[in-house]
Amino acid sequence: MYSCQASDICVNMFMVELKSKSAIALGFTFTEVNSVRASTAKVVCCHFSSDGKLLASGGHDKKAVLWYAESLKPKSTLEEHTNLITDVRFSSSMSRLATSSFDKSVRVWDADNPGYSLRNFMGHSASVMSLDFHPNKDDLICSCDGDGEIRYWSITNGSCARVFKGGNTQLRFQPRHGRYLAAAAENVISIVDVETQAFQHRLQGHTKPIHSVCWDPSGEFLASVSEDSVRVWSLGLGSEGDCVHELSCNGNKFYSCAFHPTYPSLLSMELWNMTENKTMTISAHDGLIAALAVSSISGLVASASHDKIVKLWK
Known part of the structure; x- marks a missing residue:
């Protein structure tokens, strides 16, 4: 029996049937290529720009930092939030970055000229926990936000376009076509039709609150992470939101996961209890790894930790 600590990245080469079992090479390696002390406090979120050139991080020091991804040299620091930052996300089509915070606001920035925010969206009555373009x-x-309220914002108009209930932990749009929004609240993931706001699926099975969700690049599979388990759901054409894989741990705690950028049937995560031979554990951080980000362009994986460090892996 192998086990992971909160400071380890653990890669389990189990098959989620995204492409084919041959997608996992026997010679797979995963090593640290760079690191930086990113903050004076806990780092809890990170994300790559769509071109892979920038990495954003944020956390308890109320600042978001833009890094040149390959070198981890700082580009700029965004300092307008008045409380800790909970999420950072780049637009997939424009040079924009968005940040959410315990100060109940969402800010949108020009990643090329981030001297000040372009928009400051106010309206949530509780801490904003997550966001996405x-x-x-x-x-x-x-x-x-923490009360389960979801808001759609118009960047052009600077206004709230729609309000409804359904997520209080993390939300992510389905990649590529964006038909669905996955929103986690307690131990349930709601799959919402973006156009009609109809709740297409309620994915149930976790016994503990869900910390994070992530889509695979095709948008056909969704992984959800709670303290004691990870589930992979099929949301392809004609699917009813079936759980196709469940990974449980005894005594350890899951927090987040990410589909590997170049091995589509590899799910990598921290906090893993491994029982199979095809596994690899990497001592990564001195504190809990709060977030992972991947770049399909560069093939890099970033880890952000409570030890105030951001690392790059490949």
């Missing part, structure tokens, strides 16, 4: 609709950004 729609992959195709340049004007649409979505956020959720």
Whole structure:
């Protein structure tokens, strides 16, 4: 029996049937290529720009930092939030970055000229926990707060376009076409039709609150992470939101996961209890790894930790 600590990245070469079992090479390696002390406090979120050139991080020091991804040299620091930052996301189609915060606001920045925020969206009555840009609709950004309220914002108009209930932990638009929004609340993931706001699926099975969700690049599979388990759901054409894989741990705690950028049937995560031979554990951080980000362009994986460090892996 192998086990992971909160400071380890653990890669389990189990098959989620995204492409084919041959997608996992026997010689797979995963090593640290760079690191930086990113903050004076806990780092809790990170994300790559769509071209892979920038990495954003944020956390308890109320600042978001833009890094040149390959070198981890700082580009700029964004300092307008008045409380800790909970999420950072780049637009997939424009040079924009968005940040959410315990100060109940969402800010949108020009990643090329981030001296000040372009928009400051106010309206949430509780701490904003997560946000995301729609992959195709340049004007649409979505956020959720600790009370379960989801808001759609129009960047052009600077206004709230829609309000409904459904997520209080993390939300992510389906990549590429963006038909669905996955929103986690307690131990349930709601799959919402972006156009009609109809709740297409309620994915149930976790026994503990869900920390994070992530889509695979095709948008056909969704992984959800709670303290004691990870589930992979099929949301392809004609699917009813079936759980196709469940990974449980005894005594350890899951927090987040990411589909590997170049091995589509490899799910990598920290906090793993491994029982199979095809596994690899990497001592990564001195504190809990709060977030992972991947770049399909560069093939890099970033880890952000409570030890105030951001690392790059490949």
